[in-house]
Amino acid sequence: MTVWVEVALQSHRSGDGSIGALADALQRVAAFAGVTPASTRFTTRDVPLKTPGWRLSIDTLDGARTLCAVQAEGTPISGFTRYRTFARPAGDDLAASLTEFAHADGALREPLDVPLPDSDAEREIARIEWRIDAGGADILATLETSSEGPPTLRLAAASVDGALDAVFRVAGEVIDAAPFFIAPDEAQESETAPVHAARLDLPRTATRHDAFVAIAASVAQQWFGNAAASHASLGDEHVHQLRVAQRRLKTLLKLFKSYVDDAWNTRIAPDLEWFGELLANARDWDVFTDQTLPAYAEADDSAERWQTLIAAADIKRRIARDAVRDALASKRYARLTLAFVEWLARFASQEDAEPVRLVSFAEKRIRKDYRRIARVPDLASLEAHERHRVRIHAKRLRYALEFFRSVTSRRTRKSTAQRLGELQTVLGEANDAAVAADRLAAIPEASDYQRGFARAWGAASARKDAQEGERLLRSMHRPRVKRSI
Structure with missing residues (x-):
């Protein structure tokens, strides 16, 4: 046949x-x-x-x-x-x-x-x-x-x-x-709703090679699904889910470093970075405009003084989103997605020269990533950029647990993953406050009062979130892989 x-x-x-x-x-x-x-x-x-x-x-x-x-x-x-x-x-x-x-x-x-x-x-x-x-x-x-x-x-x-x-x-x-x-997948061709990451249930008998292909295919499903869904109208949740797909892909490549070859580095990585930066900028403006500035206005004694600034930020948000929309319609983006699919199709068709059980590989990677966050000093004692690195490692560990959920313990899938999500959110709020202060400083419409308000908010948020992040980190159970399978 x-x-x-x-x-x-x-x-x-x-x-x-x-x-x-x-x-x-x-x-x-x-x-x-x-x-x-x-x-x-x-x-x-x-x-x-x-x-x-x-x-x-x-x-x-x-x-x-x-x-x-x-x-x-x-x-x-x-x-x-x-x-x-x-x-x-x-x-x-x-x-x-x-x-x-x-x-x-x-x-x-x-x-x-x-x-x-x-x-x-x-x-x-x-x-x-x-x-x-x-x-x-x-x-x-x-x-x-x-x-x-x-x-x-x-x-x-x-x-x-x-x-x-x-x-x-x-x-x-x-x-x-x-x-x-x-x-995109046929099931997503006529959909306009944002596409979230599908739950992965890798076979327990899978090899490292099998797992990589399945996870990369899941990332592509979310990535291309949101690109197709946004053709009629690119919304903030489309941008968010496209950004999540790119972060999942980045985490995947960190977990499977040995699979990144010259073809990836020359044909895919440069355009992937270009597209990722556009998404990051658009997502940051969405958060700044829809969440951060309204929170400032609500906390201030005069919400009206923030309306002009919110309108100015909304213009910049629209410009950033238009840049993403233009990118999605460009030949450069079309070539990027084709190159990605070709690279993955070739990789999937190759013989696995050194088969490694998924269980063994997952245990090693999860243990290494967990140590990176468990061994850091008190978060409240760290500089802002150091806490940001902890957040990045926590995010990578959370994605890793999502990828390898089928071989982890029940408590890891439930409790540890939940704690990681909460830790990422808390540290993310502090990072958003720092980014917001920088963005506000670059908007001509912002007054000295508003710039000072944002700096004070950021400093208070950093202290509060560092303390809460420390509590979450120390209450987290060590993730475990089920070795009996």
Whole structure:
């Protein structure tokens, strides 16, 4: 059975809602030039399956129905899939056809042993296909659109030597020439709500390599999901969750330092830093405008004196958010996401030269990160920048516990993780106060009184939060990994 590799790209809808303009843009890509496209229109009906990694649909073209099953292999990665396909004509009795299909191959019996749903909801799909010779690798390029979501371009090739290079090379050419980006997960394509980090339950038998791929894929799901959700309108929570995804990714790379190679450092890291700085600036202005300044106004004897300053900060907040919005729509960002997915897909396909059990790796990393915060002196005795470093280490440990939750003790997942979150929040409030004082000092509309008020607030917050942070730190139980598994 042939295994396929596929890169999925998504586009904003063309101006008239059709895929014609996108098809014209693709014809100007070198790989598509001279290739005659084929257009079809059909309906499809998805059949829910309980078996993870499987999808089943009933496609109808010119009155003929086909059962199509897809089995994804390996960890799902946003924008990239390695899969096998199964297809069989369906007769008038769909239930009987499904039963025959399920027994046609041993691999199909369990996932397809399901009753057909009562719903007859179908989607109409417009499809344009190109068959491309990409330097020895045959690529099937499929541009599809429906009323359910934006147009999607899939570049698929049989998984042979050179196929991975070919599909990503053509994807890069497409991104350079047309308004396409790495596609988010299909479940998130039509969503506009912010996407939070999904809970990770890594198999206890997983290796270090398996864990890295699964965690990185989870980060990509949150990252690309929020980017797609924000296309209609970029809100403060989209910015926040994009920022969280970048922090989770940074923590992941700190935990798995040996996996960071030259390709990462040269092709991904510089643009990742550029994007991260834009997010950090926008998030800081959100916090300053929506939380810090209103708190100052409420604590002051005259809230009115702060309204002009809040309005001035809001302008700067909008400018910072516009910079993020422009970045998300840029070619630079599209190339960054493609490079990230390509790097992860290549890493996932590599053999694990030195398999290490997740349990052993997690225990070592968690112990090391815990010591970094447990052995610090009294937080109240530290300088502000030293407490900030403690906060960073606490945040990394909390993310590590989220990543490795399936191999940690129940008390670690509950009590220790909660204490770490509280510690991070307390020290974060002190850091926000310090950042706020700097930002306020840079706003021309701020008076000397307001600058002094912010400095005094920051100093009081630092003392109070350091004391509370010390209490939380010393009441924290040491995180434990379950060695019996």
